[in-house]
Amino acid sequence: MSDKIIGTDREAARQRLRQAFTDPREFTSSPLYRALSRTVAGEDRLLELAGRGRPGQYPTFLFFAAVHHLLLTGTRHPLAAFYPSLVGEGRQAAPGQEAGAALIAFCAEHEQALTEVISTRLVQTNQVQRAVGLRFGLSSIAAEVAAPVHLIEVGASAGLNLRFDRYGYTVGDRTFGDPASPVQLVTEHHGTGPLPDLDVLPDLASVRGVDLNPIDVRDPDARGWLEALVWPENHDQRALLAAALELTATDPPPIQAGDAIDVLPRLAGALPAGEPRVVFHSATRMHVPAHRLDAFDAAIASLGETGPLWWISVEDAPDPDPRPAPTRHGAALRLRAPDGERRTLAVVEGHLRWLETFTDA
Structure with a gap:
């Protein structure tokens, strides 16, 4: 050259x-x-x-x-x-x-x-607030799932979202989860659509994460890097992160190191055949090089080759936007069902500080 x-x-x-x-x-x-x-x-x-x-x-x-x-x-x-x-x-x-x-x-x-x-280092923000999106997605499919699900988070970082079932939630004027948890997530609720009951969830058969470089929640240096990724003005987020790290350090979820493109097809073969599985990722796809995006999507889809797959994500803006008169810029909380149907469950602020539901046309 x-x-x-x-x-x-x-x-x-x-x-x-x-x-x-x-x-x-x-x-x-x-x-x-x-x-x-x-x-x-x-x-x-x-x-x-x-x-x-x-x-x-x-x-x-x-x-x-x-x-x-x-x-x-x-x-x-x-x-x-x-x-x-x-x-x-x-x-x-x-x-x-x-x-x-x-x-x-x-x-x-x-x-x-x-x-x-x-x-x-890698950009591995572990926005605990995004657990709201995971819980919302799981509650939306609870009636469709007849058996316990295997939950996989891609880009899990320290695995804080995988402990979503140990947090308390306030969404609008409704409360869910554990009111005594040291981790309390508060999200504004906008829009005219109904909010699912976030306490109605499928049972979990297993929980695991996949990450290029998993964060050990018991390692002070690794925790310090997560703190550095929090923007300087966000005091509340920093306190929330510290509380979630302390809680998760008592029982860290398993996180497999490696590229999701390589790991997920192998994981698909290791999961019990026919048992339902849910994959979740948020602000992860944006870090995948453009020439590998198709392979990333194909690797996630491979999880559905050995059992029914529900695919929940928070990545890009909704296109088309399902809201009749959008006034807030946000990302789409999306769900792809095992039959391939895709739908936007809500439009959300990137860190899930607010979510907006809407009535289907």
Whole structure:
């Protein structure tokens, strides 16, 4: 390959990175990361650093988590003054719009340490709140399932969602689950459609996760990385994560390490033939390289070759949107039944802080 082609490829990659930081729509609840994204987009050296992650990793999430991780683990620098997670709840962090110069200096001083984190870690956010989506999906199929189900989460990270049955839930004005659990999930309910009874669930025959690099909930370093992935302003989410980690550490679910594309077909053959199974994934497909998406979907579908498969996911925006007059941008909580029928159960905020139900036309 000629130097000219190599140079063109590098420039194209840099431009893709620049676009990711120029329009960081994902940081809806982080003014600091939105401000710092503009700084990264304007600095080729920072873009080059952000691009040192493994293929398929979301560069904005990975880069800012790496910076956050170094600060949380004791790296002293003026940049910390701009992070609400570091100045402490109840204290005012410095304005994020003024943090750009500090970020540039921090990255120059700690480039080697940042490269080590960016090149070896994975974006493995374990948003406990997404357990609401899993429970909603399971309650929606409870009447259709005649036997206990084998539950598999793809992209399970630390497996916190797999302990969904040990949490308490408030959805709108209704409560479900364990009211005494230290993990209490609160979700707004919008829309005119009915909410299923989240206490009516299929029995579980087995529970397991699949992840490229499972997080050991008993490992302080691994737990620290999960904390770094929480955006600096999200104090409630950080407290919720800590509570879920403590609860799950007493009885971690089994999580198989490996690429789902390789693992799931083998797992399909290991499950008891004819017994129902449910697969769940949320904000996982977005991290799969584009050229492997078809193989990822086929691997999940392979679970249905040896028994009836219900496929629950929270990934993309609904298309078409089933709501008559959408006013909130959200993702589709989708279900594919064993007969291949696909339906959108609800439209949800990406972290399941709200969900919107609707009446079928």
